[in-house]
Structures are given as C-alpha cells and as structure tokens.
Amino acid sequence: MTRDLRAEASIxxxxxxYIAGDTPAMLAALACREVLLRQTTGLEIAVIDIVEDPQTARSAGILAAPTLSYETEASPxxxxxDLGDPDDILKHFDLSGTGASS
Incomplete structure (x- = not known):
C-alpha cells in the first residue's frame, strides 16, 4: 500500500x-531508503556520500554515518x-501520523 504525504500533508x-563509502551499514541504509521511497509518495531522500563530498557533511554538522536528516526550519x-526499520524511521521523524506508516 502506498501512502501519499502530499495529499495528506500538502507538502x-x-x-x-549521509553514508560513508561501501559498508554493510550503508547497504542497509540504502535498502531501507528504497523501501521508504516505494511505500511513501511525497517523500524525497537525497543520498550524500561523505567520502566523496566531505564539505557537505561538514557544513551540515554530520559526525557519523549512516545518518538520516530531516532539515526543518527550526532545527534538523x-x-x-541503524536505519533498518522503515516504520521506526517514520515514527522518529513524526511522519507516521501523516498516513505514511504501514
């Protein structure tokens, strides 16, 4: 079942x-990303490899990987x-109440 965040949250x-190279944790994070994108309409997840683009990670204050960041106006x-459970991720970012969780 696909959830539509744009229809429910209008955004x-x-x-x-943020990932670092080719590690088991990075592969798990990317697999979870794919699940989230497949199941949730209106969700965008950009991937930044901090090995290839360390300046972006430094500017964002990223100290460890994998890190999933929701850049809100107030604060990130x-x-x-561990980014292995899509439902936990949605709950962490308060997205489960928008109709995005299973």
Missing amino acids: SIKLRL RRLVG
Missing part, C-alpha cells in the same frame, strides 16, 4: 541520507546508526 518531505532532526 513534499525531503530527507538527506537526525537519526544516526
């Missing part, structure tokens, strides 16, 4: 996934480490 949700919300 597009943009997250950033981040989830660092």
